Amino acid sequence: MALNIVVCIKQVPDPEHFSKVSLDPVTKTISREGIPAIINPLDKNALEEGLRIKEKFSAKVAVITMGPPQARRALEEALAMGADEAFLLCDKAFAAADTLGTACALAPGIQKIGHFDLVLCGNETVDSGTGQVGPQIAQFLNIPYLTKVKEIAFDEERTLIVKRGLEQGYMRVRVKLPALLAVNKEINKPRLTTAFGIIAAAEKEIKAFDCRELGVDPNDVGISGSPTRVVETFQRVSQRRREVIYGSPEEAVKKTTERLKEFGALVQ
Ligand SMILES: Cc1cc2nc3c(=O)[nH]c(=O)nc-3n(C[C@H](O)[C@H](O)[C@H](O)COP(=O)(O)OP(=O)(O)OC[C@H]3O[C@@H](n4cnc5c(N)ncnc54)[C@H](O)[C@@H]3O)c2cc1C
Numbered sequence: 001m002a003l004n005i006v007v008c009i010k011q012v013p014d015p016e017h018f019s020k021v022s023l024d025p026v027t028k029t030i031s032r033e034g035i036p037a038i039i040n041p042l043d044k045n046a047l048e049e050g051l052r053i054k055e056k057f058s059a060k061v062a063v064i065t066m067g068p069p070q071a072r073r074a075l076e077e078a079l080a081m082g083a084d085e086a087f088l089l090c091d092k093a094f095a096a097a098d099t100l101g102t103a104c105a106l107a108p109g110i111q112k113i114g115h116f117d118l119v120l121c122g123n124e125t126v127d128s129g130t131g132q133v134g135p136q137i138a139q140f141l142n143i144p145y146l147t148k149v150k151e152i153a154f155d156e157e158r159t160l161i162v163k164r165g166l167e168q169g170y171m172r173v174r175v176k177l178p179a180l181l182a183v184n185k186e187i188n189k190p191r192l193t194t195a196f197g198i199i200a201a202a203e204k205e206i207k208a209f210d211c212r213e214l215g216v217d218p219n220d221v222g223i224s225g226s227p228t229r230v231v232e233t234f235q236r237v238s239q240r241r242r243e244v245i246y247g248s249p250e251e252a253v254k255k256t257t258e259r260l261k262e263f264g265a266l267v268q
Pocket of ligand 1: 008009010011029030040042043046064065066067095096097098099100102106120121122123124125127128129130131132133134228229230
């Protein structure tokens with residue numbers, strides 16, 4: 001069985017540096033300036049799953065992202081993890097997209113790669129976190145989709161049995177390929193890149209497509225193709241005081257108790 005797998009990856013600000021993320025009060029957009037970018041964590045799980053399928057069966061794994069030129073870095077990392085091909089959808093026309101504008105570029109991007117059997121996404125991102133992009137891509141590609149996927153097994157050659165997480169349990173669903181699956185972190189533990197992987201990635205090409213090359217109407221993508229607008233943003237500023245107490249556990253408990261008494265949070 002030879003499968004063509006496409007994994008959607010998004011470059012996001014590193015959550016370790018989220019305290020530096022600010023909201024522009026005028027444009028209402030997130031300012032990510034000076035914040036290191038990483039591959040969205042669940043997208044690494046999606047890629048890992050694609051690579052595991054490739055290791056079991058004969059498969060080709062392509063990664064695709066829509067983003068600014070610096071999103072190339074995310075694709076390089078994905079190639080170093082073991083992806084075979086990488087595609088960057090990059091054009092000023094794609095800027096400031098909402099989820100529909102994003103899916104409107106990614107779906108033709110996936111079709112442009114060629115024949116696909118399985119599209120893998122993260123269930124949601126750590127920055128916008130709507131969880132809408134995967135289902136919207138599936139809708140445009142006219143294929144079935146499943147979200148919150150925590151296990152994928154092959155039933156017959158082109159049929160998968162997928163375990164989906166529920167709030168209080170799980171369900172198993174049979175789905176025929178082609179399909180789109182949006183994965184959760186329980187599905188696997190993504191591999192680390194190796195020196196060999198980084199060297200191998202240097203040999204692999206990243207293909208870039210702009211709006212015209214995708215054959216997409218600029219009015220359907222980016223801000224023009226986005227029916228939603230952010231009308232207000234609010235940045236919560238914590239009013240709580242923070243204090244770190246150092247020392248052995250016994251000393252720390254003693255000091256903490258004293259401080260809590262000083263603030264009247266503890267009596268006696
Ligand atoms: C009303 C609105 C206005 C916005 N305006 C702006 C703006 O002005 N500027 C701005 O930078 N952002 C803006 N955003 C955020 C932007 O829409 C999202 O970054 C983008 O649409 C992806 O949405 P998400 O992060 O919620 O993805 P989710 O739906 O949570 O992502 C699920 C999965 O889809 C895939 N995926 C998502 N995005 C991509 C991508 N770009 N490439 C490849 N795969 C992807 C990944 O596998 C991801 O794990 C706006 C969002 C909204 C709702």
